[in-house]
Amino acid sequence: MDIRKEYLDFFKNKGHEVISSMPLxxxxxxxxxxxxxxxxxxDIFTGAIPAPKNPTATSCQLCxxxxxxxxxxxxxxxxxxxxxxxxxxGNFSFGDYFKEDAIAxxxxxxxxxxxxxxxxxxxxxxxxxxxxxxxxxxxIEPSRIKRFGDKDNFxxxxxxxxxxPCSEIFYDxxxxxxxxxxxxxxxxxxxxxxxxxxxxxxxEQSNGVRTxxxxxxxxxxxxxxxxxxxxxxxxxxxxSSNFKPLVNEVAKLAKKQPTKETIGSYRVIADHLRxxxxxxxxxxxxxxxxxxxxxxxxxxxxxRHGYLLGFRxxxxxxxxxxxxxxxxxxxxxxxxxxxxIKEQIMLEEERFFKTIASGMTLFNEELINTxxxxxxxxxxxxxxxxGFPLDLTEDMLREKDLKVDIETFDKLMNAQKAKAKAxxxxxxxxxxxGDFKVLLEKYGVNEFVGYENTSYKSTI
Ligand code: ATP
Ligand code: MG
Ligand code: MG
Ligand code: MG
Numbered sequence: 001m002d003i004r005k006e007y008l009d010f011f012k013n014k015g016h017e018v019i020s021s022m023p024l025x026x027x028x029x030x031x032x033x034x035x036x037x038x039x040x041x042x043d044i045f046t047g048a049i050p051a052p053k054n055p056t057a058t059s060c061q062l063c064x065x066x067x068x069x070x071x072x073x074x075x076x077x078x079x080x081x082x083x084x085x086x087x088x089x090g091n092f093s094f095g096d097y098f099k100e101d102a103i104a105x106x107x108x109x110x111x112x113x114x115x116x117x118x119x120x121x122x123x124x125x126x127x128x129x130x131x132x133x134x135x136x137x138x139x140i141e142p143s144r145i146k147r148f149g150d151k152d153n154f155x156x157x158x159x160x161x162x163x164x165p166c167s168e169i170f171y172d173x174x175x176x177x178x179x180x181x182x183x184x185x186x187x188x189x190x191x192x193x194x195x196x197x198x199x200x201x202x203x204e205q206s207n208g209v210r211t212x213x214x215x216x217x218x219x220x221x222x223x224x225x226x227x228x229x230x231x232x233x234x235x236x237x238x239x240s241s242n243f244k245p246l247v248n249e250v251a252k253l254a255k256k257q258p259t260k261e262t263i264g265s266y267r268v269i270a271d272h273l274r275x276x277x278x279x280x281x282x283x284x285x286x287x288x289x290x291x292x293x294x295x296x297x298x299x300x301x302x303x304r305h306g307y308l309l310g311f312r313x314x315x316x317x318x319x320x321x322x323x324x325x326x327x328x329x330x331x332x333x334x335x336x337x338x339x340x341i342k343e344q345i346m347l348e349e350e351r352f353f354k355t356i357a358s359g360m361t362l363f364n365e366e367l368i369n370t371x372x373x374x375x376x377x378x379x380x381x382x383x384x385x386x387g388f389p390l391d392l393t394e395d396m397l398r399e400k401d402l403k404v405d406i407e408t409f410d411k412l413m414n415a416q417k418a419k420a421k422a423x424x425x426x427x428x429x430x431x432x433x434g435d436f437k438v439l440l441e442k443y444g445v446n447e448f449v450g451y452e453n454t455s456y457k458s459t460i
Contacts, residue, residue, distance in 0.1 A: 161205060299316070
């Protein structure tokens, strides 16, 4: 079953306008990436622009949650359900239908179209939301409707603006498969898999006061990768047809099958390749700040995992064709931009492969001396000279349950920024001289960079 199509057709048949995925870069300076289906409808929900003629819509939105308020980068490879880039299916009502219909539609889609077994479904609602409780109990055993507080079941756009309780649908993947303490409903484990969030926007918040909206709205979001995994009967998104071919291709290139210890690396590479490729297809390149730096960080994390698997030269661009086979039919940009994407990935990988070995040596040497806090000086040198973004070093330390001495790192970072700024104040000539001084100083204190690396300006 093509679930994406099934979903959009389902809501189209209920009168919804089918809207295309908006770009990953939103027209909103407060947001790093589009991280939910509702982002493109924000101004309609706030009332800044009037609702369209058809007040109901549906979409399949490409989302990135890496950086900003929603950051799932640290979850990827550790949970069975998080990706940096994923597809969010959604249906929206701009002051049209509300709770009654939103719940009825969700239930119909899940139990009829997806035909998920009812005895595996659970629902959460906000503790105050008796209205939702009374609707849900028409469909599901009341004992399977759980109430939670604001943290889990209240949604707000910000300190001001529309907000309201939400209700989430979970799928129980079985205690026999996930037996840890965390695996209770509302916990952080993967046993109760959250599949769909229904947001009931019924208040307007201003100065901490919530007043009922005259025309409440609906915003929902369902993770496509999670639903596909359930339908395919696998317990981990990375074992589904969305990711498995990528994981297999990594194994083929590495000439190594994953083991319990190494499978996380294969999954991170598969996940990150998707994010990096889509960003490139939409013109987000690799760079030193902002979104391009997020892209660089994601690619370098993947390369580091490749390094762990034994890769010593660029390999990620070889995965792009497999990704296109999986997603290129729907996302034609990927197909059209294929050679550009491969070329950019290859160049960036090559850049990092030049310094990664020296950086890993420095890292491992320092690790031996580390008890609790990893040296801020070394973390800074890794960043500055070897192109290891701070979060990459942190990720490597996480496996050892260690942390970076952030205070020292920040001090060095700020000092360098101040120096660079001072150096760039004067005319062009002075600037280049200043820049040269910064470089000299950097390489002057550097013990680990060999001859061939000294000509290589910081990768950052
Ligand atoms: P979780 O608790 O699992 O992190 P969430 O509560 O942060 O999910 P929502 O913000 O409610 O997620 O987003 C709506 C839906 O989008 C979720 O129910 C889930 O199906 C999907 N989703 C959210 N984050 C991710 C992600 N990083 N990767 C894949 N799917 C996701
Ligand atoms: Mg989350
Ligand atoms: Mg959640
Ligand atoms: Mg949620």
